[in-house]
Amino acid sequence: MLVAAYAGGGRLRLERRPRPFPGPGELLLRLRVCGLCGTDLFKLSASAAAEGTVLGHEIVGEVSIAGSGARGPAGEIFQEGDRVVVPHHVACGECSFCRRGSETMCPVFQENLLEPGGFSEHVLVRARAACGAAWIVPPDVSDDAAVFLEPAACVIRGVWRSDLREEGVAAIIGAGSMGLLHLLVLRAASPGVKVIAVDPIAERRGLALRLGADLAVDPGEIGSAAAELSGGPGADAVFDTVGGSRILAAALRATRPGGTVVLFAHAAPEERAGFDLNFLFKAERRVVGTYSGARREQSAIRELIASGRLDASPLVTARLPLSRIDEAVERSRAHRDLKILLYPEG
Ligand SMILES: [Zn+2]
Ligand SMILES: [Zn+2]
Structure with missing residues (x-):
């Protein structure tokens, strides 16, 4: 599969990697779109990522394989072809930070639960994200509206x-x-x-x-x-x-x-x-x-998007294939665009 990996020196490199396979409770998604986010740009310009890291965390994907026993937050059974939006950070829900309302300060919150990351043709969703926060997008909600779940x-x-x-x-x-x-x-x-x-x-x-x-x-x-x-x-x-x-x-x-x-x-x-x-x-x-958003925030936003009250799709000003991610980064830095979405080839 094609991925855009961090190459050091503020640059990205396109490379091919083997497609991951989902274990118990995990999901393999075929990427539909991934938003380019200010945090991705910050990590690139501050060289705040290890070489080989695949950035990108605002994803909408389509289930291609559901691992054994994979269930959503309300016990949903994922079917091949379901459109899913899932955040990369999910708190444990049990530690002292989580119990005091500081879920985004939870020690495991910053673990990236999307493997390798959003700038990839296929994305493996770890079990904590799949069972804690994956959302099967209703048919009347567009990819462009759904992709804003994490930032919203x-x-x-x-x-x-x-x-x-x-x-x-x-x-x-x-x-x-x-x-x-x-x-x-x-x-x-x-x-x-x-x-x-x-x-x-x-x-x-x-x-x-x-x-x-x-x-x-x-x-x-x-x-x-x-x-x-x-x-x-x-x-x-x-x-x-x-x-x-x-x-x-x-x-x-x-x-x-x-x-x-x-x-x-x-x-x-x-x-x-x-x-x-x-x-x-x-x-x-x-x-x-304020740092990131946790399950409470994600579920409030899911309701706003599903009800049609929140549709941020007018903020999408460009879509580019993953292979042109350098151009997307340049355009974002030049403040010529608002949200740029990347999509896999074909
Ligand atoms: Zn973001
Ligand atoms: Zn916790």
Whole structure:
């Protein structure tokens, strides 16, 4: 099978590998599509992957072989040809982190349960992912809508961590694919929330407005936009999908007393934050990190997608065969696209 493996030095290499065979409880999927994600780009540019690693984790596949006894989360029996979406990270559900609601901090959470990874013609799904989180996609849900299950679960975890209320005001910094996905998840899950999209690119601001943002502004106007929509005090929650200390400072200034900034982006390892701590202490603001999404988030997103309330397929701007993954990476880095989907040859 064809895979795109990390070749070191920020580059990918196409190679052929033997197709894996599923053991008990596992699934072998024929890839239908795999989304190229900001995390993949980050790992490439930071060389944060071992050579030979196959990245890619936003997959929709078709069951080609179900291992003996493979069952889904509700006891589903997988049939050949079932379309399945499955996340690569699944918590154990039993350890002290899981029991305290920090499932994404579970010691086994970061294990990659997709072998070798999503940028591969065939993907083996480990038993914990198959039985804990695999979703048989309903026939009326497109691959393009279903492929957002994993990233949208990450988004809703951050939304929940922000304690944003239904009548609140949210500002989203960055209207790239993750920023716009925040907008669509908020629209689907909390339709009463007013949303400001913040991006320097006019075309992206226009798209944010078409996708339902109440306001779309240049980064220099975030504070005034938050004051305008909130009637003065500022945003209840600011979601930073860009990252970095300068943006954090701007996000804090746009947040009302008692409000929350959610960090939803990698920062460069040398990046340090500098701001007046009284901004938090005296004004009860919070800065919270959010990492990935767990079963609770995944099942909430499954319901939103299945009901048609969340359809992020307008964010798909290109599809390319796996053999042209270099082009997909280049296009993503050039900010010419939102979500790019890769598909196997033929
Ligand atoms: Zn992702
Ligand atoms: Zn655990």
